[in-house]
Amino acid sequence: MTRARTFRSTLLVFAALALWAQPSFADGVVLRSVDLPLRDRNALRAEIVRARADSPTAFERVAGARDLAIKLDARRHGRYATITPHLKRLGPTALLPMLDALAFDGPTRAGMSDKAWLSLRVGLLEAVGSLRDPRAVPVLEAVLDQMSVELEVTRAAAEALGRIGSDRAVSKLVLASRSHGDRQRAIVQGMADCRRLAMARHIASWLQRNPDEAMALDLVNAMGSVGNAWAWKASSAHASEQDATRALAARTLVHAFVRYDGAVREAAAKALLVVDHASAGALVERRKERARSVSLREQLETLSRRLGENPIRER
Known part of the structure; x- marks a missing residue:
């Protein structure tokens, strides 16, 4: 039984990689997969495929964040509702599903208000940062490189990099902080969690x-x-x-x-x-x-x- 399950998982991995090898890539809620450097993209998507084959439930739970963002947005009182506590409770097994949603294969925006959409993306970034896993760094770096995203998204990505605190993460924050205007301030505010x-x-x-x-x-x-x-x-x-x-x-x-x-x-x-x-x-x-x-x-x-x-x- 175990051997059969392993064989099936291996087939799923190869099948998914074959699909992802095509010129067309799915989009995440913040990035397109092509926004990642090729080497990082290939390494991360291979890990995601394996994780999806081994732990499909983790992906289902992260997918539920979309409906939660819509639900909480309907009764929000501030600028936007927060789904971060819910995502944090999912634990380390949620890392790869969340990176998948951010950069590769995110939920559709259809039916979501601007605030619910913001809540979903910020929540994913904040929850990823709380795990302090260096595997998230390439995705977070790519988010900081996006000039057209909301300031809340930029700040959440900077905070997440700061929490990870690896040498690579620190270098990216220092470089990104040389930006200008409100975007620069959002990055500086996000640097506060980088205890290095x-x-x-x-x-x-x-x-x-x-x-x-x-x-x-x-x-x-x-x-x-x-x-x-x-x-x-x-x-x-x-x-x-x-x-x-x-x-x-x-x-x-x-x-x-x-x-x-x-x-x-x-x-x-x-x-x-x-x-x-x-x-x-x-x-x-x-x-x-x-x-x-x-x-x-x-x-x-x-x-x-x-x-x-x-x-x-x-x-």
């Missing part, structure tokens, strides 16, 4: 160039998340980079606190509390000694007290 020293260095270098206040605010918020002390406790993939990342975050955020005022300064103060690195207090004291204005000196003194009484710190 290389990402902290990228953000620090950017803030040293003193960008405008809107971008500085996004970068400060991203740096606070990249250096988040509590998030690092839950992340073990790159634990050896934790202290250096959080130390750099502290230095960068103190610089931003001094360089900017208003919303950026307050965001930097809050981010320093979240990063909670041991060096922050001394950094603030040195800046306070060199402060030329009474107002800045007083605000640094207030920041010093806030750091000393940090309510977020584990006691």
Whole structure:
């Protein structure tokens, strides 16, 4: 029985690969399969074919996300409904079905409102990112290369790459962040989930160039998340980079606190509390000694007290 089942699965794989070898490719909900580099495309579609033969139920469950998006959209109250929690509950076996839906063979859009369609695509991207599986990187890279998708889709792809956090994912985020306008801001906001020293260095270098206040605010918020002390406790993939990342975050955020005022300064103060690195207090004291204005000196003194009484710190 087992041998017969294995033989049948092998036949299904070869049959599907033969079909996919034709010039015509199916479309995913965000990409066409031809948007992927040939090598990545062939490797991924072979895995998808095998997974479909071995675990058809996983594909059926992911396919149900379309109807769920329509159902939740009918009673949404915000910009769009979220189906991400449902997809996350499907677990690791849903990875390849979700990548299939994103890039190869997605459900039809017929009968879906614009918001339901957005909900489906963002939900798939967010759920893929939560699995932190490097096999998703080629698909997510290709999504970031799409110039015509909604900003929510771009941000979700950036967040997913950040969560995966591989060297390749970080390199793509750094490159993509050189975009412009609202798309650039969406990518920067998505970088916040990338807890890698290389990402902290990228953000620090950017803030040293003193960008405008809107971008500085996004970068400060991203740096606070990249250096988040509590998030690092839950992340073990790159634990050896934790202290250096959080130390750099502290230095960068103190610089931003001094360089900017208003919303950026307050965001930097809050981010320093979240990063909670041991060096922050001394950094603030040195800046306070060199402060030329009474107002800045007083605000640094207030920041010093806030750091000393940090309510977020584990006691």
